[in-house]
Amino acid sequence: MNSLTGKLAGVYVGSRKGEDKTPVEFAELIADHGLRGDSHAGRDPDRQISLFAAETLREIQNEGFEVSAGSLSANLITENIDLNTLKPGARLRIGEAVIEIAEARKPCRSITKIDNRLPKRLFGQCGQVGRIVKSGVARVGDAIEIMI
Numbered sequence: 001m002n003s004l005t006g007k008l009a010g011v012y013v014g015s016r017k018g019e020d021k022t023p024v025e026f027a028e029l030i031a032d033h034g035l036r037g038d039s040h041a042g043r044d045p046d047r048q049i050s051l052f053a054a055e056t057l058r059e060i061q062n063e064g065f066e067v068s069a070g071s072l073s074a075n076l077i078t079e080n081i082d083l084n085t086l087k088p089g090a091r092l093r094i095g096e097a098v099i100e101i102a103e104a105r106k107p108c109r110s111i112t113k114i115d116n117r118l119p120k121r122l123f124g125q126c127g128q129v130g131r132i133v134k135s136g137v138a139r140v141g142d143a144i145e146i147m148i
Helices: 053-060 110-116 118-122
Strands: 003-014 022-024 026-030 049-053 076-079 091-094 099-102 129-134 136-139 143-147
Touching: 003 136, 022 091, 022 110, 049 053, 053 143, 099 136, 110 118
Parallel strands: 049 076
Antiparallel strands: 003 022, 003 076, 003 143, 026 136, 049 129, 091 099, 091 143, 099 129
């Protein structure tokens, strides 16, 4: 997976912190804020949006973990990009929206609620968090471009 383009495999929004996120066909990404209607929007300037790799989700499901994309508390599920190797400052374009990676996502309490072995299993493979630097709508199936 050394691709500079991938695909948006899922979009998830959660109205209440700590609860599963709900799959939607599209979401509005608002610069300097987050996803419209998401509980994490507007709380932290560097943690406006979270991303998780579909490949990692499939791996842990195949290992027997009973986990869904919505239960991981991620907003965007990516496919066919090396999400976990992106460094802070890397930018992703999805439609008109641009996301700047702020830091690697660390396993949180919501993941522990699924299975207490998950944090250790996902260490270094829990995706990324970032800020939205340009607003736009992200739709399931959209191309994701890594901007170099």
